[in-house]
Amino acid sequence: MNELGPYSDVETIxxxxxxxxxxxNIEGMGRFxxxxxxxxxxxxxxMQAIARKIKKDHARAFLLWAxxxxxxxxxALYTFDPKKLTQQDAIRLAEDFNSWEIVDTAADLFVEARLxxxxxxxFAGDEREFVRRTAFAMIAGAAVHLKKEPDATLLAWIPLIDRHARDPRNFVRKAVNWALRNIGKRNRGCHGPALALAERLASDDDKTARWIGKDAVRELTSPKIIARLKP
Incomplete structure (x- = not known):
């Protein structure tokens, strides 16, 4: 088997x-x-171990993606250089999104690139299921990883979560729920507004909104979460 290193080309990889x-493993992946x-x-x-061996290479990552x-x-997603990734690059990648796994990995990259x-x-305004999911996966990731970002940045996305909480498509509704829960778990300052929306959605006439709301309320009011929230 070929040895890999930082200068490995696409064919070698x-x-x-x-x-x-x-x-x-392929069969098992299908079940998930x-x-x-x-x-x-x-x-x-x-693959993460392979990515560490081959290092980041922005141009090569586009070739791997193709x-x-x-x-x-x-x-490719592991080895793009987030400092070089542009908004147009992200839009270009999103044209090919067709899997929650790819989307969620890309969302972390886009947040790291501060896009x-x-x-x-x-992306939230895009009607394509996996592109819309990307928006809420990014919110979920930002709530966890952007620790120095003001709470106001996260709270400004609460209306967007509310707006799309009635999208019944599986990969969208789960990401909307994920985004709401992660904002609510960020700290006490974010917890109140997120819980307020969750409680309102829990009594919504729309069944998707009710599912999102009830599930978020369940987690955000759990003793474990309340105990670990920082003032």
């Missing part, structure tokens, strides 16, 4: 990935809702 193909048409069945921890192979695309202010409203 693809040959390495194909050598790790695991049919049993991962798109497996182009999958090789390599676990994310293994292969349409599930593992190559995950490696959330532009992309969250843009």
């Amino acid at each position: 693809l040959a390495h990935l194909r050598g790790l193909r695991n049919a049993t 809702g991962i798109r497996t048409e182009t999958a090789l069945g390599i676990s994310n921890p293994v 292969t349409d192979i599930r593992e190559a695309r995950m490696l 959330e202010a532009e992309l969250v409203p843009l």
